[in-house]
Amino acid sequence: MRRIGVFTSGGDSPGMNAAIRAVVRTGIHQGVEVCGIHRGYAGMIRGEVTQLEARSVSNILQRGGTILKTARSDEFMAKEGRAKAAAKLKKKGIEGLVAIGGDGTFQGAVALNEEHGTPIVGIPGTIDNDLYGTDFTIGYDTAVNTAMEAIDKIRDTAGSHERLFYVEVMGRQSGFIALDVGLTSGAEYIAIPETKTDIDELKSLLKGFRKDKSSAIIVVAEGDEQGGAFTLAKKVKDASGYEYRVCVLGHVQRGGSPTSRDRLLASKLGYTAVTTLLSGASNLMVGEVNGKIVLTPLRETWQHRKIIDPGLIEIASILSL
C-alpha cells in the first residue's frame, strides 16, 4: 500500500482532528502517503482529495470539529454512487481508507468494501458513544464534560428561582450522554430511551422533592421515548401542574476543545487504525475495551447493540434520593 485516504463523516465530534493528525503522522512514519478526503462520502464521489503532510496537521490537535469537514451523502447510499466513489479513489491512487465516524459511516464503508474491495478500517468518532466494540467513542468525554459544566451553572439559576429545569442533551438512539451527565451533575431524574420514562412516577418523585429540595433538574436525552425536553416537560405539567423551564444544550455539546481523554483516545486509535490497515486487515473498527485496544468487525459495531450499564442507572437513581 502506497497511499491511503482518511475522512470524517456524519456528525462532527471533538477529537476528530486529533485522530486525523494521528492517522497522517503514523502513515508518514510508516512510509505511506496520506490523503485527506473532504466532506465524507460526498467529497469522495466528487474527488475532493488533498495530500496531507506532517505539517498539514500542525496545531489541530486541540481544535474541535474536523478540518476535513463532514457531510451526509444520499448519493453514496446507492450502488451507483459507491461505484463513482471507488472509481475516484482508484484514479487518485488511494488503496486503503481510514473512516472516522459513527454507524452510518461504517455501514457505507462495509458496502464500499464488499462491492469494490477497498480495504477500510474505522475509528469511532461520535459524541453519542453508541457503538459496540469500544467503551468510549471519540468526542463523548468532551460532550459529557461540556454538558456537565453547563448544568452546574444552571443549578444556580434553578435554585434561585426554586424551579424545575429540564435540560436536553444529545442522544437520539441512546442515553449514554444523558446518564453520565445526569449522574455527574446530580440530576434528580434522568430520562433515556433505554428505560421507561413514566409520567406518574416522575410526578410522584417531584412531589416528594418539593417538600425538601428547593429546585430540581431533569436531564432528558433528545431521543427519550416520551419526546424531547419540551414534550416531556409539557406532559408532566399537564399531569401535575408543575411549572418548568427548558434548556436545550444542542450543538454547544459538539463544540469546543477536546478533553485530554478524547485526545489520548483519538491518538491511540488513529495510530492503531493505520498499522491495522497496513498489516492487510480490513472491515474492522479500532476501539478500546477495558483499557486495551481491540479490533471489532465493522458489521458488529451496529449489529450488536451497546448496552447501557444497568448498574449505573441504579446508582444514579439511588444517589438522587
Added chain:
Amino acid sequence: MRIGILTGGGDVPGLNPCIKSVVYRAIDDGADVIGIRRGWAGLLKYNIDDPSEADECIIPLNKANTRVIDRSGGTFLHTSRTNPGKVKWSEVPDFLKEPDNPPKEGHPPYDFTPHILKVLEHLGIDVLIPIGGDDTLSYGVRLHKEGFPVVAIPKTMDNDVFGTDYCIGFSTAVTRSTHFITALRTPAGSHERIAIVELFGRNSGETSLITAYLAGVDRAIISEVAFDPEKLAGFLMQDKKENPSNYAIMTISEGAQMVGGKIIEYGQEDAYGHKKLGGIGEITGEAIEKITGSHIIYQPLAYLMRSGEPDALDRMVAISYANLATDLAVRGDYGHLVALREGKYTTVPIMTMTQGKKHVDVDELYDVDQYRPKIYRMLGKPMFLY
C-alpha cells in the same frame, strides 16, 4: 439602623457578591441587615400575626452566613417576580383574603402596599436595598413614593434599566455568549452551515450587539431594528462564501422582529404585564433555510447566558454598587438608584427609571444596512462603550 435587602426578577451572576458586600459593609458601619427571601414575595407573604412561617420570608444576615455565598452564581435569597402592587387573585396569600370579599377571577390585580408598609415597620427595617431590573425596582419606586427610604441597585443581563449605563449581569451574559459562539464555530464549520444564535435580552438588543462585536460574528440582528429575512439571507450566503471554512454565524435578540412582521410572543403575562418572548431565532432559521437552501444550526443560549458564577467585571460592579448603596443607606441619603454613567460610579434619582426606556443607541453603534455593529467613533467612549 436596620437595612432590608432583597433580589427580584431573573437571577444574574453577581447577586451573591453584591448581597455579601452589603452585609459586610453594613456590619462594619454598625448597621444590621435582614435578608428578605424571594424578592417582594417575602414581604407579601410575611404574616405578622403568625410568625411560624417567618423563616420562609426573612433571614437575618451576618458575616458568618454570607461568608461563602459569593463563590456561586444565582441568589441565595432566592427570587420571584411578585409585585405587591399588582397581585393576581390566585396569588393572594390566605391570611390576606377578606372572608366576606374573597379574591375573584377576573378582578383587577390587588394592591397590598399597606400590608407591605406594615411588615416593614414590624420588622424594624429603616431602609430597603432592592436589587433588581426595572420591574422589581418599579415597586421600589412605589415604596419611595409612599415615603419609605429606598436605595436601589440595578441588575439585569439585558442591561436595560433606564438611568444607568450598566446593570449587574450584563458582562457575564456577554462573556458566556462569546464563549459558546466560539464553541459553535467548530460544528458550524465542520458541517458548513449557517448558525443562528438566539440571545436573551427581552426588548433590548444590547446582548446581541455587544456579543456580536466581541465574538466577531458575521451579522447581528437587534430588537431595535426590524430586519428583512431575504436581505439577511443574502448577506449570510455571501459571508459563508467568503469564509475559508465555509460557514456563517449570526446573533439575534429574542425580541427581534421582521420588517412588517410582529414580535413573536407566547405564554402568559407575568405580574408586570410582560409576555415571555422567544422563537424568533427558530423562525428566522427556517426562513434562511428556505431562501438559501443551506442547512442551518439554530442554538438558543437562553439560561446558559445568565447562570453560573460572575466574571471579573460583574464582580467589580456588584461589589462596588453594594459599597455605594450601603454608604448612602447608612448615611441616611435615600431615594437613589446607584448607577454607572460614562464610566463613573454615581447615583440618579430613583424616579429616573420610570422616565424612559433604555435601548441600543442605533445611530452610534449599529449599521442598519449591513445588520452588524458599526463602532467607528471610539475616542472618548467609556471602556464598555456605554
